[in-house]
Amino acid sequence: MKLSSIRKKQIVAVSGLAMVGFLLAHLSGNLLLFKGPEAYNAYADFLHSLGPILWVLRLGLIGAVLLHIIFTVLIVKENRQARKDRYAVVQDHRNERSLAVKLMPYTGFVILAYIIIHLLDFTFADKTTIINGVDYGLYGLVITTLRNPLHAAAYIIAMFSIGFHLSHAFQSVVQTFGLSSEKSRPKLMLASLVFGLGVALAYSSIPLYVVATFR
Numbered sequence: 197m198k199l200s201s202i203r204k205k206q207i208v209a210v211s212g213l214a215m216v217g218f219l220l221a222h223l224s225g226n227l228l229l230f231k232g233p234e235a236y237n238a239y240a241d242f243l244h245s246l247g248p249i250l251w252v253l254r255l256g257l258i259g260a261v262l263l264h265i266i267f268t269v270l271i272v273k274e275n276r277q278a279r280k281d282r283y284a285v286v287q288d289h290r291n292e293r294s295l296a297v298k299l300m301p302y303t304g305f306v307i308l309a310y311i312i313i314h315l316l317d318f319t320f321a322d323k324t325t326i327i328n329g330v331d332y333g334l335y336g337l338v339i340t341t342l343r344n345p346l347h348a349a350a351y352i353i354a355m356f357s358i359g360f361h362l363s364h365a366f367q368s369v370v371q372t373f374g375l376s377s378e379k380s381r382p383k384l385m386l387a388s389l390v391f392g393l394g395v396a397l398a399y400s401s402i403p404l405y406v407v408a409t410f411r
């Protein structure tokens with residue numbers, strides 16, 4: 197079965213939306229770090245208490261990441277082929293693409309690399325963190341990891357790559373589902389930028405807070 201271009205774009209958009217759902221839920225959980233160890237560890241314990249449900253959510257997330265990457269690669273290949281076919285007759289508009297669009301493959305790659313480092317940092321790490329004889333668990337692990345300014349800086353770079361990626365992704369999703377017009381385009385671009393920047397700043401507040409408070 198051969199999928200149409202628009203169907204592929206819809207798969208990229210829907211899988212992207214699933215990832216954004218995770219990103220916002222993960223952000224709200226992680227902001228509990230500002231409330232202290234009890235609130236943060238209680239949230240992590242709650243997630244782990246979900247057992248099989250957590251695994252269903254994890255598998256859904258892995259599926260969304262794979263679909264997003266596979267169908268993006270297919271669309272890029274298709275577009276390249278179409279450009280080659282038209283090249284002799286139609287002017288190439290590549291220079292008109294925004295910076296966020298041009299950087300999409302790079303920001304996508306930084307996000308992938310970040311996720312691998314991030315899982316090694318927290319998910320696959322030992323979560324016992326004894327400080328002055330007290331076990332601060334996952335909260336302590338996040339603090340001891342991000343109090344290193346280099347580690348914190350790497351996180352902030354990754355957060356801004358995510359924000360930049362989202363700032364294009366947001367408008368792309370709206371356009372894929374035909375929800376915008378030429379007239380509403382400037383507003384849509386502004387909303388996308390605000391959304392991407394908002395997510396980047398909200399996430400970056402965590403390593404910034406840790407470095408400023410626990411150095």
Ligand code: HEM
Pocket residue numbers: 219222226240243254307311314315318319334338351355358399400402403
């Ligand atoms: C400063 C920002 C962040 C902090 C402090 C943070 C913290 C954590 C922690 C502590 C865990 C382990 C949870 C556990 O094992 O119970 C985790 C898991 C995870 N994080 Fe983050 N995270 C941050 C940003 C992000 C971002 C931006 C992404 C996505 C690009 C992300 C993706 C993930 C994924 C996929 C997992 C695995 C979830 C699972 O095992 O169910 N995180 N994060």
